[in-house]
Amino acid sequence: MELLEIKDVDKKYDKKYALKDINLTITGGKIIGLLGKNGAGKSTLIKLINDLLTPTSGEIYVKGNKVGVESKKVISYLPERTYLNKQMKVSEVIDFFKDFYEDFDDKKAKKLLKDLDLDINQNLTKMSKGMQEKVQLVLVMSRNADLYILDEPLGGVDPATRDYILDTILSNFNEGASVIISTHLIADIERILDEVVFIDKGKIVLQSDADELRNKEKSSIDEVFRRMFKC
Numbered sequence: 001m002e003l004l005e006i007k008d009v010d011k012k013y014d015k016k017y018a019l020k021d022i023n024l025t026i027t028g029g030k031i032i033g034l035l036g037k038n039g040a041g042k043s044t045l046i047k048l049i050n051d052l053l054t055p056t057s058g059e060i061y062v063k064g065n066k067v068g069v070e071s072k073k074v075i076s077y078l079p080e081r082t083y084l085n086k087q088m089k090v091s092e093v094i095d096f097f098k099d100f101y102e103d104f105d106d107k108k109a110k111k112l113l114k115d116l117d118l119d120i121n122q123n124l125t126k127m128s129k130g131m132q133e134k135v136q137l138v139l140v141m142s143r144n145a146d147l148y149i150l151d152e153p154l155g156g157v158d159p160a161t162r163d164y165i166l167d168t169i170l171s172n173f174n175e176g177a178s179v180i181i182s183t184h185l186i187a188d189i190e191r192i193l194d195e196v197v198f199i200d201k202g203k204i205v206l207q208s209d210a211d212e213l214r215n216k217e218k219s220s221i222d223e224v225f226r227r228m229f230k231c
Helices: 042-049 069-074 090-100 106-115 129-141 159-171 186-192 210-217 221-229
Strands: 004-013 016-026 031-035 057-062 075-078 147-151 178-183 195-200 203-209
Touching: 004 042, 016 042, 016 203, 031 042, 031 186, 031 221, 042 057, 042 147, 042 178, 057 069, 069 075, 075 129, 090 106, 090 129, 106 129, 106 159, 129 147, 129 159, 159 186, 178 186, 186 221, 195 210, 195 221, 203 210, 210 221
Parallel strands: 031 178, 031 195, 075 147, 147 178
Antiparallel strands: 004 016, 004 057, 195 203
């Protein structure tokens, strides 16, 4: 059984297609880069997988089930914007996640917070935007999920922290699980990618094993992307 199957999916707003003819299959044990320019359709696709939007046509399956209540139990999702109640302390948010998600590992969360030098007793309102985003990433990666979907996980953090966050992602997901990372910071993440999916103007224009693409094109994924889209 495939971990994620997207079959003939379209998403249309009025008469304009945000996504068109999307077919994508993802197996377990992979880190996949969902790569595209702003407005290419990355966030729309992610919201469809998370059942936050409904396809105009086509079907999406997670572990053989249509997206819905069951798929949300096995997907750990990091949205592009923080959604945490900023009146809460970090410790209170951890307790909330522990109560809400059966697969949440509070010991892992506390270790990651310590490694990132985040105060578990601090109120979120006292934290910078970047610190809040780190807390949210810790919460997402502390679930023992089957599929992790991270929408721009590096956008609000300084370059010195990015390598640690990438290593955190690399070492904190289950064997057999997969991670989808949507980002425009391709050069920063490509060292951890197993596969890449290029999306442009609402269509998937390339899906490839990362090493095979580098060998074929004799260049980095970032350089291939820039050539294809003339960035």
